[in-house]
Amino acid sequence: MQLDEHEGRMCDATVSLAFAILGKPWNGMILEVLGNGAITYSAVRRAVPGISDAVLSSRLTDLADAGLVTREVDAGPPTIVRYSLAKAGIELMPLLRQLGSWASSNLDPALAASVRANASR
Amino acid sequence: MQLDEHEGRMCDATVSLAFAILGKPWNGMILEVLGNGAITYSAVRRAVPGISDAVLSSRLTDLADAGLVTREVDAGPPTIVRYSLAKAGIELMPLLRQLGSWASSNLDPALAASVRANASR
DNA sequence: TGAAGCAACTCTGTAAAACAGAGCAACTAT
DNA sequence: ATAGTTGCTCTGTTTTACAGAGTTGCTTCA
Numbered sequence A, B: 001m002q003l004d005e006h007e008g009r010m011c012d013a014t015v016s017l018a019f020a021i022l023g024k025p026w027n028g029m030i031l032e033v034l035g036n037g038a039i040t041y042s043a044v045r046r047a048v049p050g051i052s053d054a055v056l057s058s059r060l061t062d063l064a065d066a067g068l069v070t071r072e073v074d075a076g077p078p079t080i081v082r083y084s085l086a087k088a089g090i091e092l093m094p095l096l097r098q099l100g101s102w103a104s105s106n107l108d109p110a111l112a113a114s115v116r117a118n119a120s121r
Numbered sequence C: 001t002g003a004a005g006c007a008a009c010t011c012t013g014t015a016a017a018a019c020a021g022a023g024c025a026a027c028t029a030t
Numbered sequence D: 001a002t003a004g005t006t007g008c009t010c011t012g013t014t015t016t017a018c019a020g021a022g023t024t025g026c027t028t029c030a
Helices: A013-022 A027-034 A041-047 A053-065 A087-106 A110-120 B013-022 B027-034 B041-047 B053-065 B087-106 B110-119
Strands: A069-074 A080-085 B069-074 B080-085
Touching (some): A013 B027, A013 B110, A027 A053, A027 A087, A041 A053, A041 A080, A053 A069, A080 A087, A087 B087, A110 B013, B027 B087, B041 B053, B041 B080
Antiparallel strands (some): A069 A080, B069 B080
C-alpha cells in the first residue's frame, strides 16, 4: 500500500480553530439569533427551540469568554441582561447567512427534522 | 417587562439546517480534509488529530448519508476505500476557507490548544 | 516462513456532555 | 395573596465522544 500525497495531509489549523466554536452543538444557532441585535437570555431560549437552560447558559458564557458575545447588565429593577455580538461575532454573520443558503440548496430538510425530533424527546 | 421585537424571534431554519451537520464535533474538520481530494479512511484519521476511530467511522457514514461525501471502494486486493466530497460538499469548501480566515483573525489560538488538550487526554 | 505492520473498520467500557426538569431570588402582574 | 417572568443554577438521566482493544485481509520485512 503506497502512501503518497495523503501522507502529510493535515486539517487546516484555522478551520480547526473555527470549529472549536462552531463545531459545538447550538453555538451556530445562538450566534445567528444574536446577529439580529441585542437580546435577553429568555428570548434566546425561546428563539432556539430544544436547547436546555444549562447548555444555553454554558454556551453564552463560553462565547463571551471567546470574545464573540458581549453580556450587558442593566441593573434595574428589574434587572435586564442582554447578550449581543461583539465585533468578532458580527464579522461572522455574513458567513452564517451563506451557510444557511448552502444548506437550503444542498441539504435534506428532513435532517433538521431529525434534530428537532431529538430536541423534543 | 415589555416583550417587544424579541417576542417572535426565531433562529433561521436554514442556519439550523446547516448546523445539523456542522454543529456536530469533528464534521467541519473532516470535510475540510476531504476538500483536498479523495482520501482513505486511515489518512483522514491521521489528518484529524484526536478523533477516534468510532467517531470517524460514524461521521463518515452520516456525511455520506447526508449526501456531502462519497465512499468509493476499489475492491483490490488490497481493498482500498476512498472518501471524497460530493457536489454538496464541494460547494461548502469556499465557506470553510472563509471560516478559517475569520477564525485566524478573530479567535484566540489558545482555543484550539484547549481542544487539542482535550484530544490528548 | 512467520512476525510485524497497515487498512478499514467494529466493539465495549468509561468519561464527558447534553438532556430534562426542578428550583431559586428578585422582580412584575393579576 | 398567587401567578408569571427573568436569569440563571442544580442534579439525576440519557446520549455521545473518548480510549483502547480487537478482527479480517492484506503487504512488507527479516
